Amino acid sequence: MQSDRNAPLDKTAALEICRSMGQITSDSLIPILQQIQDSYGYLPAEILFEVSRQTGLHVNHMFGVATFYEQFHLEPRGRHTIKCCRGTACHVRGGREIANTLKRQLGVEEGCTTADMRFTFETVACLGTCFLAPVMMVNNDYYGNVASSRIKSILEKYK
């Protein structure tokens, strides 16, 4: 995963993905985007232009699809993704305060990534574990009954 935003990206992985796709049709578009994102962590513009040159798929179509689906990201992502629940159950149990504390401690607004590329901070509508409210996730780890005071120690687990 890329940590320096300004370094040119290595295109080898993208070229390999294009090669592995076999016959390219319009149905190839989403699988290619998914694999590129798996490999690079997001969908870098210069990589998509290269994919377009390799496959003949048009970059305007890639961009349209990538901005339509929530699963695709056009900006580099942090090494860890925090998802803070803003659903009703969490809200009544102090979810807003959890989100605000995260914002303060990370120093970024929701939807953004910290300058050191450590965390990407997102809020979501529901994580489906209302009985644990308020809830947050870091990567695939659940944290229930979160209190503002615990946040610092949770974040410290992720370097």
Place this chain on the structure above:
Amino acid sequence: MKLTIDDKQVTAKPAQTVLQVAQANGIDIPNLCYDPRLAPSGSCRLCLVEIEGQRALQPSCVFEAAEGLVVRTNTDEIRQIRKTILELLFSEHKARCTTCDENGKCDLQSYAYEYQLDEASLGAGRGAEPAPNYTTGNLALEYDPNKCIRCARCVRICDEVQMAHALTFKNRAAETEVATAFDIPLNDSTCVLCGQCISTCPTGALYDRSAKGLCQAKDMVRTRTTCVYCGVGCQIDLNVNPKTNRIVRVTSEVGCIPNDGNLCVKGRFGMDFVGHPERLTTPLIKRNGSFEKASWDEAIEVIAGKFKKIKSETGPDSIAGLSSAKCTNEDNYVFQKFIRAGIGTNNVDHCARLCHASTVAGLARAFGSGAMTNSIDEFRNARCIFVIGSNTPEAHPVIALSLKEAVVKHGAELIVADPREIDLVPYAKLHLQQRPGTDVALINAMMNVIIEEGLTDKDFIAERTEDFEKATEAIKEMTPEKAEKITGVRAEAIRQAARIYATAETASIVFSMGITQHTTGTDNVLSLANLAMITGNVGRESAGVNPLRGQNNVQGACDLGALPNVYPGYQQVEAPDIHAKFEKAWDRKLSARNGLTVVEIFHAIEAGFIRALYLMGENPALSDPNLSRTRKALEEVEFLVSQDVFLTESGQYADVVLPAFCFAEKDGTFTNTERRVQRVRRTVNPPGQARDDWEIVCDIATAFGYRMHYENASQIMDEIASVSPIYGGISFERIETVGLQWPCANKDHPGTKYLHKGEFKRGKGKFHPVRFKEPAELPNKEFPFVLSTGRLLYQYHTGTLTRKVPAIHQVCPTGYVEIHVQDAEKHGIGDGDSVEVSTPRGKVTTKARVGTMVARGWLFMPFHFAEGPANMLTNDALDPIAKIPEFKACAANIRPI
């Protein structure tokens, strides 16, 4: 197929939708996301109709018509639903009509009126300035998301028709907006500034930036005319603000022939020259080395006096005239008539000599007629298209749309033979990258394969052609392996191309200056004619040989006899009966000898044989090969007249300069590349004392002692029809709405869609033996590269018109030379570096463009730019038959500076 719409019995054609049937029968169904040029998307839901037997209302734009359908389009229920849909769209429309250019021609506005929407349902106004987006700062067009109703017509036309793939929707739901990929500025994207997005936008969300605030659509006066740029002959509507006498913008009607509402960047945005402050407004006479304003009487007296003097001293053949492919048919007819009947010489030619002289010569010999055999709209149904030496997307952008359509939508197989990796290559099955000047070897090798593998059309050869045997020897010599050595194209690729071309049900050849501008230009054309005949691919719909003509009226200028060897209608000067006919028609003794061609005229000036030169709308000081020689001749010639819209590079050398109308100030006709004679109409008032070209010529002729007078252009066309059989049935009356294609023999003749049906113009198609010859100048130690020249999409010819257009200047401000990346490395040249390109004739400084557009060992330069004139370098060696110079191949060197 019969169905009922709103209680009316109507008939449908197969595959028509209910909406199309309704429209064809005068029943209006509201729609916003429909454009006949696009695949219907059914997304705006405004065209919902009730169809008996269907459970819910159906969008008529996607519902196919079927036998017995009963459709209602305008019930109370439908109207209520439409009103609700409009209210929803309206709430998204956060702008007001008061400051919108589209006011008066906006579909959303007119439906809002029709359905009496409450203004309260409009979204909160967000002011006249759009938020920053992909068009911010672009000088051609602008997008205002506040006016956008997300119908996707712009995105779809960019994908489906233009195939530029520059636009997309980004985000979803209420956040949806039109954008380029990654929001990059439009000029950095794959956009070609065709403005098709503007043309299809049903509201004012996309508009010409330069037109903003200059006139609302409701106040505009629209005049249909023919575009002044290339030979496609697009029908354009000039939208003029009557208060300011200014062309505000250019539109085109969907459905019009030949362009179906499509335009390119030049036609859409390139009209700034019309009212330009640098236009000539009075005659100028050079006195003591500088131009002084003069009256018309004075100027005409000087010209007529000087012509008389020179004629009496050294005879009529010491005067020459260059007519113009930019001027109308009427101007050209009058001009050559004056030179022939007035002056008494056949020294009249024009810039067709530099583009398609070899086509006219070659195809006339092979078929009997030197024009495009088919019509533009036949390309889309051809099964194989062989494009050789035509950079169609740049030089004939709207024809390129049909070629792409044929491939993408109808599965045609495209073969591109071009030394450069042009924009058609991604659509091609095969790209044959031949070394410049080796076309004959390539084509002969294709025919070699066709004969070897028994793919010839034996019946066609036997019944419709002659001299096949004579041509076969040269063909049999040129095996694909031998051709590979000469052309650099793999033998296997040549075989494949030959098979595709020969086995297609209909195959169409498209060519242009890559074929013609060689010392072997006529040979190249003759080989293409051989190729077509050997496979029977001529004289049928969608099968033929199609030279794409360069200038707006180069076809017409040739048709009207602005050539030294033919009278109007390609009637031979040296044929006694024809000669006698014209002597009678023009009431004068005429010269029975062919005159000189363009380059020969300049060489004759050098030699002192020609003393006076009359230029009408030509700029040889930039367009002709070996410029230093041409310019020296312009300086040397005793008397030079330049009649033009601007003081051109050539005008600087003139003794008298005459201000002429430009196309937007003229009435007349242009003939496009598919032989279609189309109207040109006066749209704005001319500047100052400028006058129509034919009127000026008539006055000079009359002062010279040969009385010429016409009331109007229509009267000239009637005279043309009377002396030129191919134009025999053409009159202004008949071409008022749609142009006619010659040959059109008489008033009842419907015009001719494709030539040589059943019989060739000359009787039998004639095979010519053609052997490969190298270009006149080959690379050597001192000049190791091959230099080719050509055109760009954005500029036109000598740039007199396009270089005054800001929208074009922003993307294409200056010239360059293309070089392959490996050659560049070897010579220490980086992309954008200043370089000197030299040939035995001269040196030019320009910028390097490093890439893979050209292969190794070759250079390419566009010729439009006065500050780095490619024609300083080009070779003025001539094709022996057509006298066309070799613009496409000469030896050159390049070095960084």
